[in-house]
Amino acid sequence: MNQLTEQFNQQQQQPGVLGQASASREMEEVKGAIFLAKQFPRNVFQSEQRILDSCKRPALAQVAMYQYPRGGTKVTGPSIRLAEVLAQNWGNISFGVKELEQRPGESVAMAYAWDLETNVRQEKTFTVKHSIGTKKGLKQLTDPRDIYEKVANDGSRRLRACILGIIPGDIVDKAIAECEETLRGNNKGPLKDRVASALKAFKEQHRVTQDMIEERFGYNAEAFTEYDYLELIKIFNSLKDGMSKVEDWFDKSTSKKKKQSQLAKSFESEKQDDAEPQKEAEEKKEEVKPSVAEMDFDQGELSFD
Structure with missing residues (x-):
């Protein structure tokens, strides 16, 4: 028992020991990944073909693009799903989202993408508030799972930008064109x-x-x-x-206008249907039946007793 207490006290006195061991372990993992990337470099033509083959899948093509309006125009580009497929098939790329620090009410995270062959790295550090917007205002998040999902959701956009920053632009353009062709040929x-x-x-x-x-x-x-x-x-x-x-x-008032116009049309048609019988009745009243004096009789055809 005394030995365990003494060991714990030593760790408390040297808080940097565990941090140094963790950093050393991560450094060795990075060196190993770089060594393997140099030993087994990517074949650019095979990587490109794998990307294009993946884009021929209808399930991927349907979620490959995003679009949103900005300043009177529309912005479009590859989604995070397509970016992940690009990184996976391009090969020798380390990418992901890390939570660096969690503070009261916010988290500091980093999205990164690293080409282990060329040593090209893109990373973005950002802060995520532990809150989401609702109809009743901001809702504070306290459940660790909700916080994790919020960090992952905000990090996916930064991760997409990091991946697209290290993969050649012409490969990305070809992937987008292939996804569009897949949708047209579906x-x-x-x-x-x-x-x-x-x-x-x-x-x-x-x-x-x-x-x-x-x-x-x-x-x-x-x-x-x-x-x-x-x-x-x-x-x-x-x-x-x-x-x-x-x-x-979309204009939400469009549906209401359509319903109102249809109701107005139906009301007008019902009004016309009700007016037609009344009009016919009035026309019949105006008709005057011919009197006996006005009728022409053929005396030769009539006989009186």
Whole structure:
């Protein structure tokens, strides 16, 4: 017992020992990763082919792009899902999000991406408040799981920027083009059915009606093309990732206006239906039956007893 107490006291007197051991271990891990990257360098052509093959999967192509409005224009780019696929298939890249420090009410985290072959590194340090915005105002987070998810969600955007900062731009452009081709060539069902599924998803998950979507595009959903379908997917991913809000894309008053106009039309039609019988009755009243004096009789055909 005395030995354990003495050992604990020594650790308290030398708080830097554990930190130095941890740093030394991490340094050795980094050296080992760099050594393996030098021993087994990436084949650029094979890496590019793996990326393009991955982009041919419809499941990835549907979530590969995001889009949100800014300053009267729309900003679009590869999503975090596509960035992760790029890093995984490009090879010899270390990337992730680390929580450096957790303070009362906030966390300090770092997103990084490191090409172990070329020693090119991108990192971004940021602060995450332990709160989320709700309709009733800011809600403070106390559950460790909620805090972890908040840090991971905010870190994913920085991580995407770090990954795209070390992968060649032409590879990223080719991946985006391949994802768009995959969506255009996705023949699992007719375009009309895919558009109908998209409209259903908008209504169920974001309460965006078909009238609101048609108001934005300026024409009926029956006239949508493949490019309009791609536009819907980008907007849906933007709303799903929290990059934008429904109000940024759609006018919520459109649905109400449509309902009011339909009610007005139905009221007018009912009014016309009620007016027609009255009009016919009035026309019948105005008709005057011919009198006996006005009738012409053929005396030859009449006989009196």
